[in-house]
Amino acid sequence: MESVISIQQLSKTYASGHSALREINLEIRRGEIFALLGPNGAGKTTLISIVCGIVNPGSGQVLVAGHDIVRDYRASRSEIGLVPQELVNDVFETVWATVRFSRGLFGKKPDPAYLEQLLKDLSLWDKRDAKLIELSGGMKRRVMIAKALSHEPSILFLDEPTAGVDVELRRDMWAMVRRLRERGVTIILTTHYIEEAEEMADRIGVIRQGQLILVEDKHTLMQRLGRKELLLQLKQPLAAVPASLAAYQLELLDDGHALRYAYDTQQEQTGIAELLAALASAGIEFKDLKSSESSLEEIFVNLVRNRA
Amino acid sequence: MNLQAVRAIYLFELARTWRTLLQSIATPVISTSLYFVVFGSAIGSSMTEVHGVSYGAFIVPGLIMLALLTESISNASFGIYMPRYSGTIYELLSAPVSPLEIVIGYVGAAATKSIILGLVILITARLFVDFEILHPLWMLALLLLTAFSFSLFGFIIGIWADGWEKLQVVPALIVTPLAFLGGSFYSISMLPPLWQTITLFNPVVYLINAFRWSFFGVADVDVGVSLAMMAGFLTICLGVVSWMFRSGYRLKN
Numbered sequence: 001m002e003s004v005i006s007i008q009q010l011s012k013t014y015a016s017g018h019s020a021l022r023e024i025n026l027e028i029r030r031g032e033i034f035a036l037l038g039p040n041g042a043g044k045t046t047l048i049s050i051v052c053g054i055v056n057p058g059s060g061q062v063l064v065a066g067h068d069i070v071r072d073y074r075a076s077r078s079e080i081g082l083v084p085q086e087l088v089n090d091v092f093e094t095v096w097a098t099v100r101f102s103r104g105l106f107g108k109k110p111d112p113a114y115l116e117q118l119l120k121d122l123s124l125w126d127k128r129d130a131k132l133i134e135l136s137g138g139m140k141r142r143v144m145i146a147k148a149l150s151h152e153p154s155i156l157f158l159d160e161p162t163a164g165v166d167v168e169l170r171r172d173m174w175a176m177v178r179r180l181r182e183r184g185v186t187i188i189l190t191t192h193y194i195e196e197a198e199e200m201a202d203r204i205g206v207i208r209q210g211q212l213i214l215v216e217d218k219h220t221l222m223q224r225l226g227r228k229e230l231l232l233q234l235k236q237p238l239a240a241v242p243a244s245l246a247a248y249q250l251e252l253l254d255d256g257h258a259l260r261y262a263y264d265t266q267q268e269q270t271g272i273a274e275l276l277a278a279l280a281s282a283g284i285e286f287k288d289l290k291s292s293e294s295s296l297e298e299i300f301v302n303l304v305r306n307r308a
Numbered sequence: 309m310n311l312q313a314v315r316a317i318y319l320f321e322l323a324r325t326w327r328t329l330l331q332s333i334a335t336p337v338i339s340t341s342l343y344f345v346v347f348g349s350a351i352g353s354s355m356t357e358v359h360g361v362s363y364g365a366f367i368v369p370g371l372i373m374l375a376l377l378t379e380s381i382s383n384a385s386f387g388i389y390m391p392r393y394s395g396t397i398y399e400l401l402s403a404p405v406s407p408l409e410i411v412i413g414y415v416g417a418a419a420t421k422s423i424i425l426g427l428v429i430l431i432t433a434r435l436f437v438d439f440e441i442l443h444p445l446w447m448l449a450l451l452l453l454t455a456f457s458f459s460l461f462g463f464i465i466g467i468w469a470d471g472w473e474k475l476q477v478v479p480a481l482i483v484t485p486l487a488f489l490g491g492s493f494y495s496i497s498m499l500p501p502l503w504q505t506i507t508l509f510n511p512v513v514y515l516i517n518a519f520r521w522s523f524f525g526v527a528d529v530d531v532g533v534s535l536a537m538m539a540g541f542l543t544i545c546l547g548v549v550s551w552m553f554r555s556g557y558r559l560k561n
Binding site for chain 2: 091
């Protein structure tokens with residue numbers, strides 16, 4: 001698939017000596033939703049800021065839609081809309097004035113009809129003449145999204161878009177992200193809410209201490225690193241796992257009232273049928289059984305911890 | 309050239325002037341009028357003519373310059389400092405605009421404001437004292453040159469300042485004293501010889517004198533030297549701004 005952003009050997013060390021990014025290589029595909037995960041201070045915002053032109057790159061190269069972000073910054077930046085993490089606004093301006101300004105700044109001719117539709121989509125139209133200082137936090141966040149979309153970008157960066165946002169706005173926002181994706185907009189987001197990445201993203205990148213430790217299709221990642229487990233509630237408690245079941249590496253829980261069997265989702269034979277048969281022949285009865293899959297959050301925590 | 313961006317910045321900045329019309333235009337006009345009442349009418353009536361010009365008329369170019377300098381600096385420094393302070397500078401840095409376009413937008417808007425202000429003060433002054441402008445085209449050219457140079461200087465201060473205090477320090481502690489001591493209210497020839505020499509190191513002297521020459525055809529210093537000084541100042545400011553953008557000084561990490 002065609003790459004819309006191509007990052008090669010990108011490193012960045014701040015003047016303070018802090019090495020924020022180390023030899024990042026990343027290809028973002030056109031039209032995908034890419035979630036960048038990582039603990040605080042991992043380099044997510046630095047990476048986004050370099051691509052958008054807010055932070056000077058160290059070494060390496062970044063191409064946006066084939067344009068070098070340094071040599072051909074006009075062409076590359078025209079493609080990008082950015083919603084930064086911090087809630088920053090020109091407090092004394094009206095919603096309409098600030099959105100119009102953003103569109104002009106990105107070199108687009110005024111288009112009141114487009115901006116009207118944009119504000120309506122973001123439930124901001126009624127507030128168009130309100131000063132930003134009068135708006136609630138959630139509304140200000142919507143204004144920042146409107147500003148980022150005012151020049152019809154083909155790539156949208158959302159840096160922690162749902163931090164401190166209420167449920168309604170979060171839902172609206174994800175609906176909007178889906179609509180944008182349908183229109184072919186590429187979306188790169190960072191988030192702390194891993195369940196959001198799990199729900200929304202096509203691919204996941206994990207960054208830790210300035211290094212990209214993993215980039216994977218979400219489903220592949222969850223299959224590859226995810227574990228499934230089967231939990232059996234027993235009718236009679238067991239003192240120990242019988243020797244005949246040793247091969248299954250069962251774990252005895254809940255004072256012998258439950259058995260846990262972990263299995264690999266990638267194996268063709270999960271061994272469940274055999275286990276159940278073995279349990280029956282050992283005379284162990286169960287009253288309930290439940291299977292569960294590890295979430296992206298667990299995978300993420302393991303990844304970040306294992307490499308620490 | 310991203311003309312849409314230049315236009316957007318320019319209009320956005322000017323819009324702030326209309327919103328704060330009272331502060332932007334009325335305040336300097338009132339304070340200048342007070343100078344005319346106090347120096348022009350009250351004290352000036354008992355003063356002799358300076359270089360053959362009545363004292364009230366003599367101070368007009370100096371007062372316009374005083375307002376032009378301080379307002380150009382404060383407009384432009386505030387204009388670029390505000391987005392840095394609030395954080396909205398991210399948008400400017402991530403937009404497909406060149407440093408030149410940013411400067412034209414911000415400095416152009418700041419200069420426009422102070423030129424309008426200078427003309428308003430000129431008209432106000434005419435209500436208090438009687439004078440004619442000998443070289444109106446030169447007067448306008450000097451007005452423009454000063455407004456742009458000092459707006460550019462203000463822009464530099466707005467990028468350099470890392471707090472509200474620094475934003476105020478240069479205009480209040482350097483520019484205003486230099487303007488007052490630069491012959492706004494007197495001719496250098498009125499000073500003792502030693503102070504006359506010291507005064508020649510004050511760059512504002514050259515500005516005020518060139519401007520006064522465009523009004524009355526008389527000046528304490530050579531107008532050619534004045535113009536050369538102004539061109540030099542503009543060149544230095546352009547150089548500093550260009551360096552600031554190239555290095556990302558206080559704009560980018």
